[in-house]
Amino acid sequence: MVAELIAVGTELLLGNVANTDAQIISQGLSALGITVLHHTVVGDNPQRLAEALETARNRADIIITTGGLGPTYDDLTKQTICKTFHRELELHEDILEDLKTWFQTKMGKKMPENNIQQAMLPVDCTIFDNPVGTAPGCAFVEDGVHVLMLPGPPFECRYMFEHRAAPYLEKLTDGVIVSHEIKVFGMGESAVEEALHEPMTTLTNPTLAPYAKTNECMVRATARAESREKAEELLTPLVREVCETLGDVVYGVDVGSLEEVVSGLLAERGLTLAAAESCTGGLLSKRMTDLPGASKVFRGGVVSYVNDVKANVLGVPREVLEQYGAVSGETARAMAEGCRRVCGSDLAVSLTGVAGPERDDWGNEVGTVYAALAGPEETICKKLTCGRGRGRDRVRTAAASNALDLIRRFLLKLPL
Amino acid sequence: MVAELIAVGTELLLGNVANTDAQIISQGLSALGITVLHHTVVGDNPQRLAEALETARNRADIIITTGGLGPTYDDLTKQTICKTFHRELELHEDILEDLKTWFQTKMGKKMPENNIQQAMLPVDCTIFDNPVGTAPGCAFVEDGVHVLMLPGPPFECRYMFEHRAAPYLEKLTDGVIVSHEIKVFGMGESAVEEALHEPMTTLTNPTLAPYAKTNECMVRATARAESREKAEELLTPLVREVCETLGDVVYGVDVGSLEEVVSGLLAERGLTLAAAESCTGGLLSKRMTDLPGASKVFRGGVVSYVNDVKANVLGVPREVLEQYGAVSGETARAMAEGCRRVCGSDLAVSLTGVAGPERDDWGNEVGTVYAALAGPEETICKKLTCGRGRGRDRVRTAAASNALDLIRRFLLKLPL
Numbered sequence: 001m002v003a004e005l006i007a008v009g010t011e012l013l014l015g016n017v018a019n020t021d022a023q024i025i026s027q028g029l030s031a032l033g034i035t036v037l038h039h040t041v042v043g044d045n046p047q048r049l050a051e052a053l054e055t056a057r058n059r060a061d062i063i064i065t066t067g068g069l070g071p072t073y074d075d076l077t078k079q080t081i082c083k084t085f086h087r088e089l090e091l092h093e094d095i096l097e098d099l100k101t102w103f104q105t106k107m108g109k110k111m112p113e114n115n116i117q118q119a120m121l122p123v124d125c126t127i128f129d130n131p132v133g134t135a136p137g138c139a140f141v142e143d144g145v146h147v148l149m150l151p152g153p154p155f156e157c158r159y160m161f162e163h164r165a166a167p168y169l170e171k172l173t174d175g176v177i178v179s180h181e182i183k184v185f186g187m188g189e190s191a192v193e194e195a196l197h198e199p200m201t202t203l204t205n206p207t208l209a210p211y212a213k214t215n216e217c218m219v220r221a222t223a224r225a226e227s228r229e230k231a232e233e234l235l236t237p238l239v240r241e242v243c244e245t246l247g248d249v250v251y252g253v254d255v256g257s258l259e260e261v262v263s264g265l266l267a268e269r270g271l272t273l274a275a276a277e278s279c280t281g282g283l284l285s286k287r288m289t290d291l292p293g294a295s296k297v298f299r300g301g302v303v304s305y306v307n308d309v310k311a312n313v314l315g316v317p318r319e320v321l322e323q324y325g326a327v328s329g330e331t332a333r334a335m336a337e338g339c340r341r342v343c344g345s346d347l348a349v350s351l352t353g354v355a356g357p358e359r360d361d362w363g364n365e366v367g368t369v370y371a372a373l374a375g376p377e378e379t380i381c382k383k384l385t386c387g388r389g390r391g392r393d394r395v396r397t398a399a400a401s402n403a404l405d406l407i408r409r410f411l412l413k414l415p416l
Numbered sequence: 417m418v419a420e421l422i423a424v425g426t427e428l429l430l431g432n433v434a435n436t437d438a439q440i441i442s443q444g445l446s447a448l449g450i451t452v453l454h455h456t457v458v459g460d461n462p463q464r465l466a467e468a469l470e471t472a473r474n475r476a477d478i479i480i481t482t483g484g485l486g487p488t489y490d491d492l493t494k495q496t497i498c499k500t501f502h503r504e505l506e507l508h509e510d511i512l513e514d515l516k517t518w519f520q521t522k523m524g525k526k527m528p529e530n531n532i533q534q535a536m537l538p539v540d541c542t543i544f545d546n547p548v549g550t551a552p553g554c555a556f557v558e559d560g561v562h563v564l565m566l567p568g569p570p571f572e573c574r575y576m577f578e579h580r581a582a583p584y585l586e587k588l589t590d591g592v593i594v595s596h597e598i599k600v601f602g603m604g605e606s607a608v609e610e611a612l613h614e615p616m617t618t619l620t621n622p623t624l625a626p627y628a629k630t631n632e633c634m635v636r637a638t639a640r641a642e643s644r645e646k647a648e649e650l651l652t653p654l655v656r657e658v659c660e661t662l663g664d665v666v667y668g669v670d671v672g673s674l675e676e677v678v679s680g681l682l683a684e685r686g687l688t689l690a691a692a693e694s695c696t697g698g699l700l701s702k703r704m705t706d707l708p709g710a711s712k713v714f715r716g717g718v719v720s721y722v723n724d725v726k727a728n729v730l731g732v733p734r735e736v737l738e739q740y741g742a743v744s745g746e747t748a749r750a751m752a753e754g755c756r757r758v759c760g761s762d763l764a765v766s767l768t769g770v771a772g773p774e775r776d777d778w779g780n781e782v783g784t785v786y787a788a789l790a791g792p793e794e795t796i797c798k799k800l801t802c803g804r805g806r807g808r809d810r811v812r813t814a815a816a817s818n819a820l821d822l823i824r825r826f827l828l829k830l831p832l
Contacts, residue, residue, distance in 0.1 A: 013442055015446055039428065040454065041438070048453060281704065281710070286699045299722045300697075300721035303718070305701075305715060308760055
C-alpha cells in the first residue's frame, strides 16, 4: 500500500516551522510496512489543497493530511477534502459538548463560537477523538482511497498518529508487522551498509534498513506475518546475525538513547555518575538529565569552562594545566578524579577539547577531545577526534556521545 | 515571483530525517520577498523526480532542489533535471581537481572514482562552489524558469543557500528587499499578534509578520524599494513603532539568540558569569557555551542535581535544604551565591525547579522553577512557572530562557 502525506499550513511555506509531522508519520508508516512516495506541503489555500488532493488520490491508497483543523477562518482542510470527495459535513453534538467541557476545565473559559467548526465532521467517517487538543481527526474511504485528517501541532499530531491513525491503518494491512531496532554507535552509516550489504539488498521479508542519526545510526529489521509469533520467528535469527556482524558497536536492540542505556547500566549496578565538562559546556550533563528520574544515577557535575574553575573547583593541579595544557589527557584525568571527589559519585567522566571554530593556543586542532573516566580503582582516558570539521555543534555532540560510549564500554568490560 | 522546493531523498520519505532544508530555504526566500507555494518531497527515484519537475515548471518561476548531488548510484538529481530540461552534463576539470585536493587534505585519502560524478555539471550553468562539502551546486535558466540545485545535508544546504543561492536570486527581484527581525521573549505569539493586529493585517509595503519559536517569538518587518536607503526609510518608523508597542519584551533587533544578547551585554560591561543548575541539568551552561569565544564571559558552573552537590560543592546550608526544600527561593539564592564564590565570577545565576514528569516530594507542581542571580551587591530571585504542562523538555528550555532574560533585565536595569 502506498501513502501520501499532505501538510497544510502557510507557516510551513514561510519557513516558520519545519514539517516534523511528515517525519513522525513517515516513521510510523514505515514501521507498518506502508510505502510513502510523496510528501507535499501547501498553504492555507483551498484551491492548491484541492489540486494536491486530486493528484494524491490518483497515485496513493492512503492520503494523510496534517494541519488546517483549527477553529480559525484559514483552517480549511475538512471543507476542502469534503468538497473534493463529495461529502457533506455534519455537526456532532457529543463532540461539541466535549469541546465546551475542555474549554471550561482546561482553559477556564467559555468556548469561542468559532470552535463549533471543530465539531463538524464528514458524514460516515471514523472519528479520531483528540485528548491532547481541541481538534478531533477523522478518516473515511472513498473509491478505495483512505483519507485521514490529523491536527498539525506536532505534539498532537504524534499522539493522534500513534494512538488513532496507526491502529486504523494496521487493520488495512494483511497480518501483522513487527520490527526491531538495532542501535549502533561508533560505526558510520556507510560502513554499516557495507557490512550488511547482502541482507539489506536481497531480503524481502524480513527486511533490513539503515537509518542515519546524528553521530550514530540504527538498523531496523521488519517482518510481516500472519501472527506476531511468526513474525518474531522470522526476526530472531536476523537480529542475532546483525548483532554478530556489527559486534560491540551495537549498544542495544529496541532501546532508547545512548544516555538511557548508560543510565540503565548504572542503575543495574547501583552506581552513580558525575561529569566534569570543559568543551561540551554542560551538554553531557544535560543529556543525562533529559531522562526523568535521572537523580538516581546522576549526581551532577562541574562545567569547568575556564582553567580557574578546573583548578579551584575540581582541584586540577596548576602544574598540570601549565605543563600539558587544558586539552590533554593529564588534565582530563585530573578533572575526572576531582569531579568524582567533589561530587561524591562512584564514577566521574570528563571531557576537555577544542570545540572550535579555531584551534586552541596550544595548536590542538578543532575536534581534538580527551575523555576520561575515574572509578574507585582506576582512571581511564581516551583521545578522540570529534565532528570531522562539521562545526562546533557537531564536535560537542560527538564528544558527549563518545563519553557516554566510554562509560558503556567500561561498565560492560568491552574494549575501549 | 513564485518558487517551489523539491527535496530528493528516500531518507525523508522513511522519516529518517525531517525536511529542515525546506524550512531554511523558505525563510530565506520569504526574506527575499519570493513566494513559496509548494514543497514536495520525492525519493531517490528518477521517474517521480521527473514528474515533480514537470509539475513545478508549469507553476513556478524558480525551482530549488535539495539533495541527490552525492557520489552514489542513487544520487540522480542532476541527471534527472538535465533530462527533463534537455541539457547535457559536462565534466569540469577544475572542480575535479578541487575535489581531489579536498579528499587529500580533509579526509587524508584518495578521491573515490565515484566522486567524478560530482564534477559533472549542466552545460551553461552558474556554478555554486561548495567550501563546506564535496557536492557543488548550480543554477540555470530554461524557458524563463530558474532551476537551482543545492546539496542535501542541512549544514551544507544552509551555507550554500545563504552564500550562493540567495545572492543569485536577489538579482532576479526588482529593486531590493530589506528586512529587520524584532526578537521577543516573554510575550506569546498570539499576544504579539493581538498587539500588532492592525499593522500586520493592513500593511502591504513594508509588511509585518510574526514567527513563533520555541519559548519566544519574532516579528519580521520587510520592505521592497528601489534602493536600500528607500527601504530603510520605510522600515525605520515601523520597527520603532513595533518596539514601542511591545516594550521591554523586545530583546533586540537583528540580533542572535537570547544567549548571544546576554553574552554581548556581559562583554560590554566586562563582567563574567557562572551558572548553578539543578532542574536544567547543564542546559543553561550548554547554551552559553554554544557561542564561540564563550570563555570571555562565561567561566563555567556547577550542575548540582542532587542535594549533596548543592551542599558540598556550592555550600548551600543543609538547614536551608531541609527547611525550605531544594525547590525554593532560599535554595536558589544560596546556589547562586555559592556558585559566584566557587567560580570566581562577577555574576552567577541559578535554577532549581521541578522538570517533571511528576511533582516533587514537597508538592511543588511540574514547571515551578526558582531563578536567582547573585552579584557583588545583591542577590535577586524570581519564581517562574515554566512549560505550561508541555513536558520536561519544554520546562527545562523555558527555565533556561527565563534565567537568561533575568540576566538581561538585571544588566539593563529593566523591571524584573
